Amino acid sequence: MCRNLLIIITIFIFNWSTGQSKNIVLDKYPFNKAKSIMLASFQNLEFVNDTLSKIKCVEIPKTNGKVNVEEFEQLVKLHKSKYEKLYNILFSKSIEENIVGKGNCSETGYAVLFFDAKGNVFEYLQFCYNCKTFSSSFNKDLLKNEDYAKLEQFKKLFDDNGISVIGYRGE
Numbered sequence: 001m002c003r004n005l006l007i008i009i010t011i012f013i014f015n016w017s018t019g020q021s022k023n024i025v026l027d028k029y030p031f032n033k034a035k036s037i038m039l040a041s042f043q044n045l046e047f048v049n050d051t052l053s054k055i056k057c058v059e060i061p062k063t064n065g066k067v068n069v070e071e072f073e074q075l076v077k078l079h080k081s082k083y084e085k086l087y088n089i090l091f092s093k094s095i096e097e098n099i100v101g102k103g104n105c106s107e108t109g110y111a112v113l114f115f116d117a118k119g120n121v122f123e124y125l126q127f128c129y130n131c132k133t134f135s136s137s138f139n140k141d142l143l144k145n146e147d148y149a150k151l152e153q154f155k156k157l158f159d160d161n162g163i164s165v166i167g168y169r170g171e
Contacts, residue, residue: 028091030123030138031083034114040072041163044109044128059135060111060126067113067121075113076161086112089153090125108166110158129155129165 026032042061061071069075078086090112114123125136129151155165 026083028087030114031087033116033122035117035119036115037078037083037086038113038115039074039076039078039158039161039163040069040111040113041074041158042072042109042111060109060124067124069113069121072111073108074163076163078112078161082157082161085157089150089157092150110154110163110165127151127154 031037061068063071109126109128111124111126113121116122123136123138125134125138127134132148132151158165
C-alpha cells in the first residue's frame with residue numbers, strides 16, 4: 001500500500017514539474033504569441049541569370065518585406081512537445097565564442113518560423129549550417145551567441161523532424 005502511494009506521488013510530482021517547465025517556455029516571447037512554429041528549408045542561391053546561380057547566404061524568402069512561405073522547399077510543423085527543446089537551443093547561453101561566418105555556404109538555408117493566430121510569420125530565425133551564419137528577426141541579444149553546439153542541436157532538431165540538414169555539396 002505504501003509502495004503504491006509512493007509511486008503515485010512520484011508520478012504526480014514528475015508530471016507537475018514537467019508541466020511547469022513547459023508553461024514557463026510558453027510564457028516567454030516569441031513562444032507566448034506563436035499559434036504554431038514551423039521548421040523550414042530554402043534555396044541558398046543567388047540567381048545571376050536563367051542558366052547561372054551561385055551559392056550565397058541569402059535572406060529568408062520574402063515578398064514585399066513579409067516572409068513568403070510558398071518559396072520554402074520544406075515546411076514541417078513542430079509539435080508542441082518540442083517547443084521546450086527549441087526554447088533551450090535558442091536561449092541557452094553558449095559556451096564557445098561566436099562563430100558567425102566561418103565556412104563555405106551550402107545550397108540550402110534553414111529557418112524556424114513563428115506564426116501568429118492569423119497564420120502570418122511574425123518572427124523567424126535562419127541559419128546556414130556550413131558557413132555558421134545566424135540571422136533573426138527578433139532581439140539578437142536574447143539568443144546569447146551562436147556556437148558549434150547550437151548548430152549541432154539545430155541540426156538534430158531539424159533531422160529529427162524530417163528536414164535533413166545537409167553540408168556543403170552534400171558533405
